[in-house]
Amino acid sequence: MNRAQKIAWFLAITISFGFILSCIAVAILYVKVGMPKALAGFAFMGIVGLAGFSPLIFGKDKGKVVFDERDRLIKRRASLAGFGAFFIFSYGGMVLMSLLVGWNGLISVHSVGTIFGVSAIAMWAAWAVAILIQYGRGGKDNE
Amino acid sequence: MNKTQKGAWFCLINFLLLIIFSIHSVKIIRGIFSPEGYPNAPQVVLFWAFLIFGFMGLSAFLLYRKKQSPAEVKTDERDNLIQKRAALVCFVLVWFLLIISYVILWHIVGLDGSIPLYILPFIYLGVFFAAILVYNVAVLIQYGWGGKDGEK
Numbered sequence: 001m002n003r004a005q006k007i008a009w010f011l012a013i014t015i016s017f018g019f020i021l022s023c024i025a026v027a028i029l030y031v032k033v034g035m036p037k038a039l040a041g042f043a044f045m046g047i048v049g050l051a052g053f054s055p056l057i058f059g060k061d062k063g064k065v066v067f068d069e070r071d072r073l074i075k076r077r078a079s080l081a082g083f084g085a086f087f088i089f090s091y092g093g094m095v096l097m098s099l100l101v102g103w104n105g106l107i108s109v110h111s112v113g114t115i116f117g118v119s120a121i122a123m124w125a126a127w128a129v130a131i132l133i134q135y136g137r138g139g140k141d142n143e
Numbered sequence: 144m145n146k147t148q149k150g151a152w153f154c155l156i157n158f159l160l161l162i163i164f165s166i167h168s169v170k171i172i173r174g175i176f177s178p179e180g181y182p183n184a185p186q187v188v189l190f191w192a193f194l195i196f197g198f199m200g201l202s203a204f205l206l207y208r209k210k211q212s213p214a215e216v217k218t219d220e221r222d223n224l225i226q227k228r229a230a231l232v233c234f235v236l237v238w239f240l241l242i243i244s245y246v247i248l249w250h251i252v253g254l255d256g257s258i259p260l261y262i263l264p265f266i267y268l269g270v271f272f273a274a275i276l277v278y279n280v281a282v283l284i285q286y287g288w289g290g291k292d293g294e295k
Contacts, residue, residue, distance in 0.1 A: 072223075079230075090267065091267070094260070094263050094264065094267070097260055097263070098260055101260060102260070103260055103261050104259065104260070104261065105259070105260050106257035106258065106259060106260070107257060107258060107259075107260050107263075108254075108255065108256070108257050109245070109248045109249050109252055109253070109254055109255075109256055109257070109258060110254055110255075112245055112248060112258070112263065113245050113249075115263075116241050116242075116245060120238070
């Protein structure tokens with residue numbers, strides 16, 4: 001498993017873990033205190049921030065050749081997938097808001113932050129999934 | 144000058160032309176809605192349209208003209224590295240600007256405050272334009288702003 005795969009796995013795990021914990025927390029808080037206070041459960045998505053340390057946790061690969069043309073192509077495709085996810089979620093969020101409140105309607109500032117945050121998480125999730133799918137989810141020397 | 148540099152120069156010039164046109168168009172729109180009107184508005188808009196589309200057409204002709212030889216190298220490792228670095232700078236800038244715009248909104252109207260939804264497309268558009276500008280400038284800086292075949 002190479003460095004990009006390790007980072008992708010770490011991202012996929014932190015995002016999934018954060019999302020599952022958030023859903024559980026929101027469900028529990030909904031029963032206890034009701035909406036909108038239950039939305040505070042999404043604070044568990046902060047766990048995704050740990051993924052930012054992945055380049056430090058997983059050091060550079062050892063060996064003469066650590067990166068070839070195929071790796072470059074895989075990373076390029078994964079970056080495109082990430083960009084596509086970011087585009088869909090950011091513009092999709094905006095269009096969804098326009099359907100809810102209309103183009104002249106008002107949205108709260110934290111809704112803007114939510115759109116940006118969800119778009120960022122979707123982008124990294126798409127990047128990680130694209131990396132893992134293209135490398136075949138692991139295996140010896142990525143074969 | 145190689146293809147990446149030409150692309151960067153043409154994007155930069157088109158971008159600057161569009162910025163000047165946008166500033167000028169505010170004046171035109173104001174003039175149209177003023178009591179005096181703006182009788183030359185169609186001519187001015189046509190002039191700008193010819194200038195911008197003409198330059199875009201010229202850019203496309205020079206960038207996508209037929210190769211002198213099928214063996215002519217399109218990009219090499221160095222070009223790829225330059226494009227990769229420029230894209231990385233662009234990526235960092237996009238997120239920096241999005242976060243800054245969010246912080247500015249927060250500062251102006253507060254976290255519980257509201258903004259009109261039509262502000263959001265303007266934020267995206269501004270970030271998009273800034274990203275294009277920075278990408279092209281980053282490419283040109285790395286190539287040293289010109290030179291034969293991208294060499295300093």
